[in-house]
Amino acid sequence: xxxxxxxxxxxxxxxxxxxxxxxxxxxxxxxxxxxxxxxxxxxxxxxxxxxxxxxxxxxxxxxxxxxxxxxxxxxxxxxxxxxxxxxxxxxxxxxxxxxxxxxxxxxxxxxxxxxxxxxxxxxxxxxxxxxxxxxxxxxxxxxxxxxxxxxxxxxxxxxxxxxxxxxxxxxxxxxxxxxxxxxxxxxxxxxxxxxxxxxxxxxxxxxxxxxxxxxxxxxxxxxxxxxxxxxxxxxxxxxxxxxxxxxxxxxxxx
Numbered sequence: 001x002x003x004x005x006x007x008x009x010x011x012x013x014x015x016x017x018x019x020x021x022x023x024x025x026x027x028x029x030x031x032x033x034x035x036x037x038x039x040x041x042x043x044x045x046x047x048x049x050x051x052x053x054x055x056x057x058x059x060x061x062x063x064x065x066x067x068x069x070x071x072x073x074x075x076x077x078x079x080x081x082x083x084x085x086x087x088x089x090x091x092x093x094x095x096x097x098x099x100x101x102x103x104x105x106x107x108x109x110x111x112x113x114x115x116x117x118x119x120x121x122x123x124x125x126x127x128x129x130x131x132x133x134x135x136x137x138x139x140x141x142x143x144x145x146x147x148x149x150x151x152x153x154x155x156x157x158x159x160x161x162x163x164x165x166x167x168x169x170x171x172x173x174x175x176x177x178x179x180x181x182x183x184x185x186x187x188x189x190x191x192x193x194x195x196x197x198x199x200x201x202x203x204x205x206x207x208x209x210x211x212x213x214x215x216x217x218x219x220x221x222x223x224x225x226x227x228x229x230x231x232x233x234x235x236x237x238x239x240x241x242x243x244x245x246x247x248x249x250x251x252x253x254x
Contacts, residue, residue: 010072011028011062011064011072011074012033013033014031014032014033014060014085015031015032015085016031016032016085016086016156016157017029017030017031017032017060017085018030018031018087018088018089018102018105019089020089020090020091020100022091022098022127024067025065025066025067026065026066026067026069027063027064027065027075027089027100027130028063028064028065028066028072029061029062029063029064029079029087029089029102030059030060030061030062030081030083030084030085030087030102030105031060031085032058032059032060032085033058033060058083059082059083059084059085059106059107059108060083060084060085061078061079061080061081061082061083061084062074062076062077062078062079063075063076063079063125063130063131063133065130075130075131076130076131076132076133079123079125079131079133080123080132080133080134080135081102081121081123081133082107082117082119083107083108084102084105084106084107084119085105085106085107085156086104086105086106086156086157087102087103087104087105087106087119087156088101088102088103088104088105088158088159088160089101089102089103090103090160090161090162091127091162092162092175092196093173094124094196094197095143095145095197097126098126098127099124099125099126099127099139100124100125100126100127100130101122101123101124101136101160102122102123102124102133103121103122103158103160103177104118104119104120104121104122104154104155104156104158104160104177104180105118105119105156106118106119106156107119117154118153118154118155118156118182118183119154119155119156120150120152120153120154120155121135121136121150122135122136122150123135123136124136124139136150145199146199148194148201148202148203149202149203150203151192151202151203151205152177152190152192152203152205153182153184153185153188154182155179155180155181155182155188156180156181156182157179157180157181158177158178158179158180158188159176159177159178159179159180160175160176160177160178161175161176161178162174162175162176163175163176172195172198173195173196173197174193174194174195174212175193175194175195175196176191176192176193177191177192177193178190178191178192179191190205190206191205191206191207192204192205192206193206193211193212207221208221
């Protein structure tokens with residue numbers, strides 16, 4: 001460390017960052033922080049230093065790691081992905097390699113202007129090199145697989161989840177992107193899915209002809225028998241489709 005510099009041992013106050021846990025390690029990435037360096041930076045009644053909660057934002061692209069939630073190490077103060085908040089981070093076993101993913105979010109040029117971007121990108125780092133981030137297109141090119149086009153619209157605040165291979169998805173590990181927000185569409189109510197280890201698969205929008213285990217569009221959409229979408233509930237669904245599911249708290253062994 002150079003003379004006269006300070007090494008930060010804790011991530012600063014922020015909002016809309018992403019957190020994921022894998023094994024005994026916790027990862028934190030990005031978020032919005034205040035560009036107003038003052039006593040207001042401690043949040044409290046403020047949004048990371050902004051009195052109106054939106055006027056001056058700094059979009060972060062750092063990654064931190066901890067094994068106990070108290071002691072933190074910065075993996076990188078400036079990752080390869082553009083700074084952002086409202087993104088999602090998850091752990092994906094990808095072609096036999098455990099990886100960290102950054103998906104979507106909202107960012108900008110950090111100049112205090114209204115130049116804000118909504119992203120529809122994915123960035124990947126391996127768990128053994130969480131400081132080295134590259135785009136999904138570059139990652140898949142490096143393993144000689146073609147990445148499918150990211151056809152879902154740019155968004156922030158979406159939900160992203162990984163469904164492991166199971167009978168419910170016909171033994172095809174699947175990633176889902178659900179909803180979010182952008183300035184053009186407002187609040188988004190779509191669902192996208194992709195089976196990442198099927199080289200021929202692509203991002204599919206639900207309730208379309210390309211949906212997994214379903215056919216048709218919108219109100220004419222029908223599901224395959226025993227497909228996972230057979231249990232979907234939508235605003236105009238008949239009441240007899242409503243069901244209550246109980247998760248057992250123990251397994252009975254005869």
